[in-house]
Amino acid sequence: MGSDKQIPMASRRWPGVDPARSRVMSLVRGKNTSIEITVRSLIHRLGYRYALHRKDLPGTPDIVFPSRRKAIFVHGCYWHGHSDPQCRRARLPKTRTEFWTDKIKRNAERDRATERSLRDAGWGIMVIWECETPVSHKDVLTKRVIKFLEDADLTPVKKRLAHAKQEGCTCAGGPVGNVRRRAIRD
Numbered sequence: 001m002g003s004d005k006q007i008p009m010a011s012r013r014w015p016g017v018d019p020a021r022s023r024v025m026s027l028v029r030g031k032n033t034s035i036e037i038t039v040r041s042l043i044h045r046l047g048y049r050y051a052l053h054r055k056d057l058p059g060t061p062d063i064v065f066p067s068r069r070k071a072i073f074v075h076g077c078y079w080h081g082h083s084d085p086q087c088r089r090a091r092l093p094k095t096r097t098e099f100w101t102d103k104i105k106r107n108a109e110r111d112r113a114t115e116r117s118l119r120d121a122g123w124g125i126m127v128i129w130e131c132e133t134p135v136s137h138k139d140v141l142t143k144r145v146i147k148f149l150e151d152a153d154l155t156p157v158k159k160r161l162a163h164a165k166q167e168g169c170t171c172a173g174g175p176v177g178n179v180r181r182r183a184i185r186d
């Protein structure tokens, strides 16, 4: 009984997928995946500190920088439907293709809606795809992350300043001076 619970019935859950692949897919879908941990340690080594999986934000972003009002999503290419034609990790299983196309399309649509609501609330968003995380891509990824975190001219920051100037703003950023100081910190 207990052991049945541990081993998911891959054929039922994910039609047309062999059990070995379904195990990989289970892993890639969850939080704290190895790609996410790779990204986290890269960012940590750069000296940035962050919060994880903030449930109070749309889409529960994987890595959150509250004082910068920025968030990073680390997406598995397969589940989130990476549309880059160069990406070889987003390939669909050869059987039941229609089922997979629908499922992944829905995931991708949900991602876009999440990003929209965060941007509307003044958050800066960066998506890091699984295929960008191998060691060979480290330098490129590092530059992207720094640019994203240090760019205080991003629209969301301006929106945030405008928001903080409004009378009665009680959001976490506090008064305007505080927001500015945070935006240029480090």
Ligand SMILES: [Zn+2]
Pocket (backbone or CB within 6 Å): 077, 082, 084, 087, 088, 089, 090, 129, 130, 131, 132
């Ligand atoms: Zn990809």
